Amino acid sequence: MEAFLSVVSECSREEARRVLEAADYNVERAVNFYFINQERGKAYASTSKRRRVVGEDEGVRVEGEDEGVRVEGVVGVEKKGEAKLTADPDLVLIPWKELSGESERLVSQLEECPGEGTFLPSASWSRILSSCRAEGQSFTDPDFPPAAQSIDGRKVHRNFGKNTKLLCLCKREAKLCKVAKDGKNQGKFFYACELRKCKYFRWSGRALQHTSQAVNLSWKRFDDPCHIPVAKGGFKPSDVLQGAVGDCWFLSGLAVIAERKDLVERIFPVTQRNDEGVYECKFYIDGQWESVVVDNVLPVDEERKPAFAKLSKKKSELWVPLLEKAYAKVHKSYDAISGGFVSEAMFDLTSYPTEVILVMDEAFESEVTWARLLSFASLKFPMGCSTQWDPTLQGVGLAPCHAYSILEVIELSGVTVGQQLKIDDFFGGGKEREKAKKEEQGSLLRLLRIRNPHGQREWLGDWSDKSDKWTSTLHAKLGRTEKNDGTFWMSYQDFLCRFALIEVCHAHRDFYNVTKRLRLGTPNSWDCAQFKVDLVEATWAYIMVLQKSKRGRLDNYWYTDVSIAIFRLDGQGGVVALEKVLFGGQNKTVFSELMMPQGQYLLNVFSMRKGVEADVALRIFSAKPAVLTELGHGRDKLPPVLHHCMIQCVMNRACSSDMRGGVGGISKIAQHVVSPSLLLLVFCCSNTAVFFLACSSSEKRYSRLKLEVEAEKTRIKVDSASAMIPPNAQKILAVLTPKKLGSHKFSYLWEELGPTDEDNWMEAGSCFGGIESIFKSFPLSVRAERDDKVVHTPRGSGAGVLLSKTKTFGSAQE
Numbered sequence: 138m139e140a141f142l143s144v145v146s147e148c149s150r151e152e153a154r155r156v157l158e159a160a161d162y163n164v165e166r167a168v169n170f171y172f173i174n175q176e177r178g179k180a181y182a183s184t185s186k187r188r189r190v191v192g193e194d195e196g197v198r199v200e201g202e203d204e205g206v207r208v209e210g211v212v213g214v215e216k217k218g219e220a221k222l223t224a225d226p227d228l229v230l231i232p233w234k235e236l237s238g239e240s241e242r243l244v245s246q247l248e249e250c251p252g253e254g255t256f257l258p259s260a261s262w263s264r265i266l267s268s269c270r271a272e273g274q275s276f277t278d279p280d281f282p283p284a285a286q287s288i289d290g291r292k293v294h295r296n297f298g299k300n301t302k303l304l305c306l307c308k309r310e311a312k313l314c315k316v317a318k319d320g321k322n323q324g325k326f327f328y329a330c331e332l333r334k335c336k337y338f339r340w341s342g343r344a345l346q347h348t349s350q351a352v353n354l355s356w357k358r359f360d361d362p363c364h365i366p367v368a369k370g371g372f373k374p375s376d377v378l379q380g381a382v383g384d385c386w387f388l389s390g391l392a393v394i395a396e397r398k399d400l401v402e403r404i405f406p407v408t409q410r411n412d413e414g415v416y417e418c419k420f421y422i423d424g425q426w427e428s429v430v431v432d433n434v435l436p437v438d439e440e441r442k443p444a445f446a447k448l449s450k451k452k453s454e455l456w457v458p459l460l461e462k463a464y465a466k467v468h469k470s471y472d473a474i475s476g477g478f479v480s481e482a483m484f485d486l487t488s489y490p491t492e493v494i495l496v497m498d499e500a501f502e503s504e505v506t507w508a509r510l511l512s513f514a515s516l517k518f519p520m521g522c523s524t525q526w527d528p529t530l531q532g533v534g535l536a537p538c539h540a541y542s543i544l545e546v547i548e549l550s551g552v553t554v555g556q557q558l559k560i561d562d563f564f565g566g567g568k569e570r571e572k573a574k575k576e577e578q579g580s581l582l583r584l585l586r587i588r589n590p591h592g593q594r595e596w597l598g599d600w601s602d603k604s605d606k607w608t609s610t611l612h613a614k615l616g617r618t619e620k621n622d623g624t625f626w627m628s629y630q631d632f633l634c635r636f637a638l639i640e641v642c643h644a645h646r647d648f649y650n651v652t653k654r655l656r657l658g659t660p661n662s663w664d665c666a667q668f669k670v671d672l673v674e675a676t677w678a679y680i681m682v683l684q685k686s687k688r689g690r691l692d693n694y695w696y697t698d699v700s701i702a703i704f705r706l707d708g709q710g711g712v713v714a715l716e717k718v719l720f721g722g723q724n725k726t727v728f729s730e731l732m733m734p735q736g737q738y739l740l741n742v743f744s745m746r747k748g749v750e751a752d753v754a755l756r757i758f759s760a761k762p763a764v765l766t767e768l769g770h771g772r773d774k775l776p777p778v779l780h781h782c783m784i785q786c787v788m789n790r791a792c793s794s795d796m797r798g799g800v801g802g803i804s805k806i807a808q809h810v811v812s813p814s815l816l817l818l819v820f821c822c823s824n825t826a827v828f829f830l831a832c833s834s835s836e837k838r839y840s841r842l843k844l845e846v847e848a849e850k851t852r853i854k855v856d857s858a859s860a861m862i863p864p865n866a867q868k869i870l871a872v873l874t875p876k877k878l879g880s881h882k883f884s885y886l887w888e889e890l891g892p893t894d895e896d897n898w899m900e901a902g903s904c905f906g907g908i909e910s911i912f913k914s915f916p917l918s919v920r921a922e923r924d925d926k927v928v929h930t931p932r933g934s935g936a937g938v939l940l941s942k943t944k945t946f947g948s949a950q951e
Contacts, residue, residue, distance in 0.1 A: 275414050305329070321695035351472075356434050364455055365453070366454065367405070382444075382475050383476050417431075435462065479523065489642050491643070496638065503633060507629060520641050540590070548582065555605050600627055655753060657770075663911065668765055670733075680756075680757055682721070702741040705737075733759075805821040814834045815831065821939060827883060831867065835864045842889055843889075883937055
């Protein structure tokens with residue numbers, strides 16, 4: 138920033154930060170952006186009072202007290218009186234003339250990473266609106282037409298009619314099913330025996346019919362003057378009302394985003410009605426901001442009301458149905474956004490990392506979590522929660538397998554709480570009744586305000602609208618509504634008993650970010666991409682790797698496994714210590730949160746799925762600026778990274794001969810002392826791989842070890858081989874990587890064949906089955922202390938389980 142301000146001294150530090158962020162902290166590019174913007178003017182205008190900017194043929198006129206102010210086109214300014222150009226966040230913009238040349242490139246750069254206060258509609262929206270106005274027509278989106286396919290996403294063959302039937306081997310009509318299991322076939326349709334008596338199976342292809350919902354729904358253009366995008370009161374969580382599609386997770390995320398004006402305004406920049414029905418929404422999709430233009434034609438039910446997200450009850454606002462339609466367009470249909478988790482919605486709506494807290498997890502700590510929730514609420518982080526399948530929840534007013542919004546988290550001490558009367562106390566009369574009416578004094582209250590996106594059906598227990606716990610003081614302080622509007626209060630204790638997930642969006646204000654896209658993986662080998670991270674100041678940071686979403690895709694795409702390893706470097710580029718390793722597995726998003734002192738770091742992004750290529754985005758989100766420099770990638774960079782990670786994890790913990798829980802991204806470690814100078818370590822990295830590492834502390838002679846590995850549904854890199862380990866060296870003998878998701882059992886046998894001389898190295902080494910660079914020897918970096926009490930096991934066996942699963946509810950994180 139100092140280098141930028143030395144050139145542009147008249148620029149404020151806040152404006153300099155925004156320009157540098159848009160230019161990816163390239164000072165030369167930022168200076169060019171700044172002077173281009175100064176020469177062409179700014180797209181925002183304001184005077185002492187708020188003004189409305191309206192489009193005209195000759196330019197843009199600013200209405201307000203000072204009628205002399207005029208902005209020609211988008212740029213070029215004439216001033217009169219005290220009027221001046223500022224970035225007014227309350228200013229509502231409607232169409233301007235098309236940008237051209239360098240100004241258009243500047244806007245596109247700003248849109249790549251919109252920050253707080255960036256509310257500009259895109260040039261594509263402006264072009265579509267101008268075209269519709271020139272032709273005098275309303276806009277109908279050709280990419281998401283008002284048709285049945287936009288509802289259910291099915292491509293129906295013209296010859297597959299209602300009377301066409303497929304019969305299974307039992308001569309019954311085959312049932313159309315959908316793959317729900319995680320994997321490359323997720324979402325595909327197939328035909329199978331309805332009674333599951335025969336083994337009939339057939340992929341549907343285009344042998345499909347539209348769902349009854351898609352056929353029966355009609356479409357309506359909401360172009361009446363009363364149908365406005367956003368009312369004067371702005372975006373409200375109460376505007377979010379769910380309809381007949383299972384996107385409670387998306388709408389719950391949207392409701393909590395609506396609590397933050399800075400977040401919701403940048404995803405819905407066109408807040409004023411236009412006769413052409415052209416609106417724009419912005420989402421963070423597949424590692425980049427995407428502008429989505431939609432029309433105002435919505436699916437409607439028999440009453441000609443929106444069938445899915447509803448209009449707000451009082452003001453007929455369209456912003457929620459339009460955002461829902463735009464999100465469905467991104468994923469190709471409304472059906473594609475049925476089912477999900479709040480964390481995914483919050484990430485796509487904000488680009489900020491999301492955290493998922495498992496209430497039922499063994500490591501869950503209620504007191505620590507409550508303290509964190511209070512902290513999150515004070516920072517105004519959007520939060521959501523979800524229930525699991527439990528039919529008993531319906532009896533207390535909650536819906537099973539449903540997503541909710543968390544609107545408030547409060548703690549009150551020394552308050553007076555009402556006490557519910559028991560039936561015996563109520564009819565007992567006298568002293569018993571008076572005693573029962575007494576109120577609890579000095580209670581510590583921990584309450585959460587939660588909202589159901591349906592806008593109805595509320596919690597019926599303590600602190601519900603009808604609960605006797607309420608006093609007049611608490612009623613006035615907390616604002617109990619007593620209406621069936623879907624919003625209710627609940628104690629923290631009851632919350633933990635009824636909800637399974639807490640989802641938090643770490644939407645920090647004034648954080649910096651930098652993003653790099655890269656291709657990870659090669660056709661014939663594993664891959665590792667390396668980056669250098671320079672930090673001038675210590676910072677709180679999130680490091681994320683993002684993959685393209687599977688949602689709405691019916692091809693064979695699935696996520697590759699992605700892992701992150703971060704090393705701290707010394708001044709000469711040498712590795713000092715392992716800061717964090719995270720084996721993320723096959724997840725859409727993998728991120729790690731950490732505090733990073735000032736200095737240089739080596740960031741490694743690697744995949745253990747051989748022959749699978751993936752287009753991923755690396756993103757650093759930090760409190761202080763970070764400079765990211767790409768160092769290249771290739772298979773030769775991976776072995777040192779793996780050796781450093783495994784040895785550092787061994788040094789950071791005491792190992793035993795049992796498979797047990799671990800730290801640093803490696804879930805389990807088994808240690809086998811083969812001989813006084815030979816050690817076999819087995820690292821089980823959940824979701825990713827199992828590594829067999831041999832360490833030889835022999836001073837002169839080569840060690841020989843025979844290893845046999847058997848595994849289920851797992852790629853075995855070494856089946857049965859005699860491996861040679863040089864003196865004072867360590868070597869990866871075998872790597873197991875899962876082909877599919879699931880639980881994979883493996884077993885192994887080892888046998889020491891005795892040391893050998895250096896002359897026999899080539900002959901013995903030829904028995905080894907691996908030719909990859911990952912199986913090369915490296916100098917020994919850990920040495921076990923000799924202990925005569927340790928039992929040596931020249932021959933033995935072991936077993937374990939590799940769990941490979943996708944965290945579909947959020948990000949793989951640590």
